[in-house]
Amino acid sequence: MNTSLPLVSVIISAYNHEKYIEQTVNSLINQTYQNIELIIIDDGSTDSTWQKICALEDICNKRFSRVVFSTHKNVGICETTNKLIELSQGKYIYMIASDDTAKPFAIEKEVEFLENNPDYALVVGNNELIDSDGKVCYWDKNRNIVYNKSQAKFVTLGEQLKKTQNFDFTSSKFGSYSSLYVGNYIPNGYLIRRSIFSIIEPFTDEAPLSDLYMMLQIAKYSKMKYIDEILFSYRWHSTNTIKDKEKAILITEKTKQYEEELLNRIDLSKVKPEVVEVKNKGVCYKKKGFPFVFQVLTLIKKGKKTKIIKLFNIKIFEKVY
Numbered sequence: 001m002n003t004s005l006p007l008v009s010v011i012i013s014a015y016n017h018e019k020y021i022e023q024t025v026n027s028l029i030n031q032t033y034q035n036i037e038l039i040i041i042d043d044g045s046t047d048s049t050w051q052k053i054c055a056l057e058d059i060c061n062k063r064f065s066r067v068v069f070s071t072h073k074n075v076g077i078c079e080t081t082n083k084l085i086e087l088s089q090g091k092y093i094y095m096i097a098s099d100d101t102a103k104p105f106a107i108e109k110e111v112e113f114l115e116n117n118p119d120y121a122l123v124v125g126n127n128e129l130i131d132s133d134g135k136v137c138y139w140d141k142n143r144n145i146v147y148n149k150s151q152a153k154f155v156t157l158g159e160q161l162k163k164t165q166n167f168d169f170t171s172s173k174f175g176s177y178s179s180l181y182v183g184n185y186i187p188n189g190y191l192i193r194r195s196i197f198s199i200i201e202p203f204t205d206e207a208p209l210s211d212l213y214m215m216l217q218i219a220k221y222s223k224m225k226y227i228d229e230i231l232f233s234y235r236w237h238s239t240n241t242i243k244d245k246e247k248a249i250l251i252t253e254k255t256k257q258y259e260e261e262l263l264n265r266i267d268l269s270k271v272k273p274e275v276v277e278v279k280n281k282g283v284c285y286k287k288k289g290f291p292f293v294f295q296v297l298t299l300i301k302k303g304k305k306t307k308i309i310k311l312f313n314i315k316i317f318e319k320v321y
Contacts, residue, residue, distance in 0.1 A: 003065065005035040006115065008107055009090030009194070012040045012231075013080040018047040020235065023134060025056050026160050027101035027233075029063050035037035035106035037066035039087050040098075044074030049098070059224060077210050084197035085197050093192045099235045101130070101241025110191035121222035122175065124190035125186040125231030132237040145236060161185045177216065177275050180220035180285050181259075183252075184212035186224065189232030196222060201262065209248075209255040216259055216268055220271040 010028055014021055028038060038060055042050040058069045068087055072080075078233045085093065092114060094107055106125065112122045129145075137145045138152030139160060146152050154160035162169055165185045173179055175186065190265045200217035207213035218224065263279045 002034045005033070006092060006111060006150065006192070007065065008033065008036050008092045008094055008095045008111060009092040010012075010036055010038050010089035010096065010107075011081070011084035011088060012038075012098050013043055013077055014040055014045065014049050014053060015043045015074070015077075016045045016047050016049055017098040018045070018049045018052050019132070019302055020054065020099035021049055024096060024098050025053075025060065027104075028096070029059065030104050030282055031102065031107050032105050034063050036107065037088070037090060038064045038066075039068040039084055040070070041080050042071035043076070043161040044072060048244075069243055076205060078208070081210065082202050084119050088194065091194055093194050093197070095190060095192070096225045099186070099237070100225075101233040101235075103231050103233070106189060107191065109227065109229070109231060112195055113227065114191060117225065119223055120225050121154055121193045121196040122186075122190050122224040122225060123217050124187050124224070125227040125229050126156050127187045127189060127232045127234040128156055128230045130233045130235050132235065134177050134233075134235075136233075139236075143236075156230065157187050158228070161187065169228065174226050175215070177219040177272060178278050180212070180219050181216050181278055182281055184209075184215050186211070187226075187232065188234050192218070193222075197283050198299060204258070207255040207258040207262060208251040213253070214254050220266075220275050220301060281283070 012024065017024075025038070025040075028036065039205055040053055042053060050168040053069055053071075055068065057069060060069075066089070081095075092111060094102075094110075098103060103125075109125070110123045114120060117123075129137050129139065135147075136148055138149055140146050140151065141153040143154075143160070149155060154163065157170065161167075162185075165183070167185060168174075174246065179185075196218055199221055200214075203210055203213065215224075264274075268276050268279065
């Protein structure tokens with residue numbers, strides 16, 4: 001093991017993924033990058049996830065520079081992630097869900113970028129899609145699985161995000177606060193500079209859409225980079241959280257509300273100028289490029305127009321047509 005390389009902390013919040021956790025860990029064991037510590041917290045799983053984790057301890061101790069396995073009662077992703085970050089000792093943090101897998105060269109490639117670009121806090125690559133059995137698959141227009149690429153509307157998660165968000169991932173605006181303020185489009189499998197967590201607000205249940213929340217906090221202070229290469233396998237199965245559309249709308253709304261509260265109390269002299277501009281002027285988007293159009297229409301149909309205004313700030317809609 002080459003300990004002269006920067007230490008990378010791989011952190012996993014595991015919950016009820018007995019079928020997948022071993023595949024996730026094996027994808028980390030097989031990383032070409034050597035200096036890795038592995039920290040897993042089982043968030044009170046009710047299946048055999050914790051037992052599966054414990055069975056991997058011996059092989060993990062041989063592979064990784066440091067291994068921490070822990071379990072606690074179910075407290076949710078936010079509190080668990082805060083604890084994982086506290087336990088980590090690496091220069092960089094690699095977050096991975098307990099049902100996904102990383103390509104063997106993912107961490108090596110992402111470390112190389114951050115080492116050579118100190119003004120960036122996050123780097124991420126494209127995601128292929130895999131089914132519950134780990135087989136590569138694709139999406140039709142409704143994100144249903146298809147296996148024939150010629151029948152696919154979206155071949156990768158990155159492609160789906162680019163098209164539905166109408167956003168150029170090669171743009172210097174990738175990861176900008178103003179673009180993420182509309183909605184999160186960052187794929188999975190990101191490597192983060194650990195020092196950013198000493199600056200940003202910790203995860204909180206007040207902002208339950210933790211991915212969007214974290215991206216907004218990082219974007220206030222630093223830059224992000226997209227590598228147009230498949231570095232990650234995102235598993236699409238029956239229990240993916242984002243398949244529950246009602247829940248997705250509600251947690252997005254709550255997270256956005258909390259972000260508005262943060263903007264009113266943070267020290268604006270320490271954030272990027274665009275954050276101040278968003279707070280003072282709002283953000284105007286063309287309808288075609290607005291990722292929450294379906295959600296907005298759904299809320300209006302349900303008579304929740306007041307909530308929409310509170311959630312997004314009416315200024316956002318001034319030039320929507």
